[in-house]
Amino acid sequence: MKDRRHALLELGLLAAAALLPFALQAIGEDYYIGFAARLAIFALAATSLNFVVGHGGMVAFGHAAFFGGGAYVVALLMQAGVVSAWLAWPAAVAAAALAALLIGALSLRTKGVYFIMITLAFAQMIYYSVISLQFAGGDDGLPLDARSSLAPFDLGNDRALYWVALALLAASLHALRRVAASRYGRALAGIRQNEARMEALGYPVFRLKLVCFVIGAALAGLAGALLANQNGLASPGQLYWTQSGMLLVMVILGGVGKRYGGVLGAIALLGLEEALGLVTGHSHFYVGLALLAVALFAPRGLAGLLERKA
Amino acid sequence: MTQLILEQALNGLQFGLMLFLLAAGLTLVFGIMDMINLSHGSLYMGGAYLGAAAAQAAGSFLVGLLAAMLGMAVVGAALETLLLRRLYARDHLAQVLATFALILIANETVRMIWGPQPLPLNPPAALAGPVELFGFSYPAYRLLIIGVGLAVAAFLYLLVARTRAGMWVRAGAANREMAEALGVDVRRLFTGIFALGAALCAAAGVLLGPLLAVQVGMGENILILAFVVIVIGGIGSIRGALVGSLLVGVVDTLGRALLPTLLRAVASPEVAGHLGPALASITIYLLMAAVLFFRPQGLFPARA
Amino acid sequence: MSGLLEIAGLKRHFGGLWATNGVDLAVREGELHALIGPNGAGKTTLIHLISGALAPDAGTLRFAGADITRLGMHARVARGITRSYQITQVFPELSLLENVRLAVQARRRDFGSSFRFWRPASADFSMIEEAEEWLGRVGLAEQAGEHARDVSHGEQRALELAMALATRPRLLLLDEPMAGMGPEESEHMASLIASLKGTQTVLLVEHDMDIVFRLADRVSVLVAGRVVASDAPERVRDDPEVRRAYLGDEVQ
Numbered sequence: 001m002k003d004r005r006h007a008l009l010e011l012g013l014l015a016a017a018a019l020l021p022f023a024l025q026a027i028g029e030d031y032y033i034g035f036a037a038r039l040a041i042f043a044l045a046a047t048s049l050n051f052v053v054g055h056g057g058m059v060a061f062g063h064a065a066f067f068g069g070g071a072y073v074v075a076l077l078m079q080a081g082v083v084s085a086w087l088a089w090p091a092a093v094a095a096a097a098l099a100a101l102l103i104g105a106l107s108l109r110t111k112g113v114y115f116i117m118i119t120l121a122f123a124q125m126i127y128y129s130v131i132s133l134q135f136a137g138g139d140d141g142l143p144l145d146a147r148s149s150l151a152p153f154d155l156g157n158d159r160a161l162y163w164v165a166l167a168l169l170a171a172s173l174h175a176l177r178r179v180a181a182s183r184y185g186r187a188l189a190g191i192r193q194n195e196a197r198m199e200a201l202g203y204p205v206f207r208l209k210l211v212c213f214v215i216g217a218a219l220a221g222l223a224g225a226l227l228a229n230q231n232g233l234a235s236p237g238q239l240y241w242t243q244s245g246m247l248l249v250m251v252i253l254g255g256v257g258k259r260y261g262g263v264l265g266a267i268a269l270l271g272l273e274e275a276l277g278l279v280t281g282h283s284h285f286y287v288g289l290a291l292l293a294v295a296l297f298a299p300r301g302l303a304g305l306l307e308r309k310a
Numbered sequence: 311m312t313q314l315i316l317e318q319a320l321n322g323l324q325f326g327l328m329l330f331l332l333a334a335g336l337t338l339v340f341g342i343m344d345m346i347n348l349s350h351g352s353l354y355m356g357g358a359y360l361g362a363a364a365a366q367a368a369g370s371f372l373v374g375l376l377a378a379m380l381g382m383a384v385v386g387a388a389l390e391t392l393l394l395r396r397l398y399a400r401d402h403l404a405q406v407l408a409t410f411a412l413i414l415i416a417n418e419t420v421r422m423i424w425g426p427q428p429l430p431l432n433p434p435a436a437l438a439g440p441v442e443l444f445g446f447s448y449p450a451y452r453l454l455i456i457g458v459g460l461a462v463a464a465f466l467y468l469l470v471a472r473t474r475a476g477m478w479v480r481a482g483a484a485n486r487e488m489a490e491a492l493g494v495d496v497r498r499l500f501t502g503i504f505a506l507g508a509a510l511c512a513a514a515g516v517l518l519g520p521l522l523a524v525q526v527g528m529g530e531n532i533l534i535l536a537f538v539v540i541v542i543g544g545i546g547s548i549r550g551a552l553v554g555s556l557l558v559g560v561v562d563t564l565g566r567a568l569l570p571t572l573l574r575a576v577a578s579p580e581v582a583g584h585l586g587p588a589l590a591s592i593t594i595y596l597l598m599a600a601v602l603f604f605r606p607q608g609l610f611p612a613r614a
Numbered sequence: 615m616s617g618l619l620e621i622a623g624l625k626r627h628f629g630g631l632w633a634t635n636g637v638d639l640a641v642r643e644g645e646l647h648a649l650i651g652p653n654g655a656g657k658t659t660l661i662h663l664i665s666g667a668l669a670p671d672a673g674t675l676r677f678a679g680a681d682i683t684r685l686g687m688h689a690r691v692a693r694g695i696t697r698s699y700q701i702t703q704v705f706p707e708l709s710l711l712e713n714v715r716l717a718v719q720a721r722r723r724d725f726g727s728s729f730r731f732w733r734p735a736s737a738d739f740s741m742i743e744e745a746e747e748w749l750g751r752v753g754l755a756e757q758a759g760e761h762a763r764d765v766s767h768g769e770q771r772a773l774e775l776a777m778a779l780a781t782r783p784r785l786l787l788l789d790e791p792m793a794g795m796g797p798e799e800s801e802h803m804a805s806l807i808a809s810l811k812g813t814q815t816v817l818l819v820e821h822d823m824d825i826v827f828r829l830a831d832r833v834s835v836l837v838a839g840r841v842v843a844s845d846a847p848e849r850v851r852d853d854p855e856v857r858r859a860y861l862g863d864e865v866q
Contacts, residue, residue: 053403059402061406106599106603109602109603109606110602110606113346113545114602114606116346116402117537117538117602118598120534120537121538121598122595122599124592125596125599128588128591129592132587132591133588134584178731179732181735182730182731182732183719183727183728183730183733183735184728184729184730185731186712186715186719186735187716187719189708190705193707194703197699197703197705199687199688200665200691200703201691201716201720201777202688202692202696202720202721202722203688204728207729208728211729242413242530245406248403248407248410249407249410252406256403282418282421284417285415285419288412288413288414288415289411291407291410291411291414292408292411292412292415295407295408296396299400
């Protein structure tokens, strides 16, 4: 009964989100359709990181490599003449997954803070490599001549891009929920709570965690492909460590390991930034204060606060 | 060629010593309290701004340097007592969130006070020129930085190796619970360490100010380098921080200066042109990955 | 007679101390074999060496006829060596049922891989039924839905045993299963272990002499990193070397 009410609520929210562009057009705020697309894209990226941090128990500090990397794959392919999203987006996913397989295989030999630091180091390597490659645009990044072609759909306007991003976000949330309840997901839950015990039970802990890391990276690559389309640019800033920090902040803010933690965190952080930007030129100051308050007083994030109210 | 290598090695030494000023405080915070402090770079930035402003007002570089160190020591002590102390017992995620928030606040505060433009900071006029050194000329100001860096390293070594407070620090880094049980007032000790670390950050910020730019975001770049240093050296180890700093400073500087040339000798100019700069800018990260791979606890583990 | 587990000349040192100093030991198929010894005799080190948590410096371990000396813990579990822990090691935030179900799921030879991403684990009824059976076996059927952190210490130890059994080991290593228990809980655990006799090969490390001599088919005595006797309980009890080296100060 409770599950069905939840499912109905979720469907209702999804429908409302899908209708959002019409509402924004009706009140003449078309600009915010693009902003909504950005929210959906960052929600997807943060959700992908939350799978790694919240389900896999790995505090990865290099997620920007996969997120920004996905954007660069799309931009580079476009430069090479590949316009089709049906080719470029899977390529972004595959490239992110492959990179994560290598980085994860090396990084998972370490634990705790060393894991945080080594994932950070690998992401910085990718950042510095990319900005020193002239064909990748160096410091300026790589602009896209046009959006990817998702024939038969037309991605030309922000509304279409928003719907695609929203659909991919909803599909990813659904898929991750299935995964969390599957044998694989339950095994991850065991690892998160007591890794040594899972090892003693005979689970291939290293491979289970590596797969989790790769899944998270693959979804981040997809989000990156969308981001390149939304920004019309793959930029080095998307690969820099502060971007990894931003995604991690979204996850912690929203709720680590919570189903909608990434979504809540992305909406709250970007929404707050946008709203404060309207009234002050120094929005980051107040965003910082808000994050500080959450860190001190809401240890389980916004999702934790909502649950307590419910 | 030899002259180039020698000059770049001196530059590397100079950069490494400045990294050490940042890494020394960071490694103790990290090692003793198991605390990830992303805002360490903000202390460096704050120090540089404070120093530049004070130097301009007083017309003296030295006054700027001392004012920055004193000012940031106070800021650091206040930050530790009022805020960071509450985070020691929390997990790394909460620390990341809170100290990332501090970066945002610090950057914006600096923008509010000094505006978005970089601040000018000139080296002392007496040291503006070059000096003759083993047959080549080297900027006098860079020599000063090397001198100050060496002096601070020696001072820290004596402090940690020879004094009672230093013994407490070493005991705390090796085993905090044990140190507490032996009657060390870790809370006060830690406020002290944090204030000292902040003053060293400020010194690095002011000294590097004339060479790099005093601007918002300067802390984020160097913070990651400081983390690389302490992971290579071994978290919690001052000696590791010194060795790691020099290693990173020299490898990075020499790599940037020499790798493109070396590559041109073995690969086609086109490949070398693309690969050289890329490879040069990631050598230290490769170094860190290699160290973690073969010695997961760093070169000088502080904990047994 | 050849054993399921055969250990020959096993050595392991820490710094200058030989915690295991030439252990020879055989555990036969189907027996309940107890390992006793004074504190510091190297019992826990030996369990670590058998489970694969530690690697030996010298000597060999053979299991079911195959050399397993160089195998890691993961590979030894796959061959059928499971240990339970001295310090309770369960999954605190999961239900008792889920704790045991994870142990059942670990048996890839029966249930297939854990790399299955789509079907809910709760739809694998056979796994859940089996987990319920194991819980019933250790007397925890009623508490199946509770979180492991919410049940008593004794119940956590029983859960630990159920998890170990659920991996269907050929050899079960029990490291002080009664540690930290009151007399009543200890008695319950003793009867659980007794109920395994004949069907499950067990190597039991235990301090309580009374229980050891009551339950064990054979007893091995470890003193200063060596096995000084390995025989039926009553003969071990009467062995003069054992009495001198060890029992003298505990059993009169």
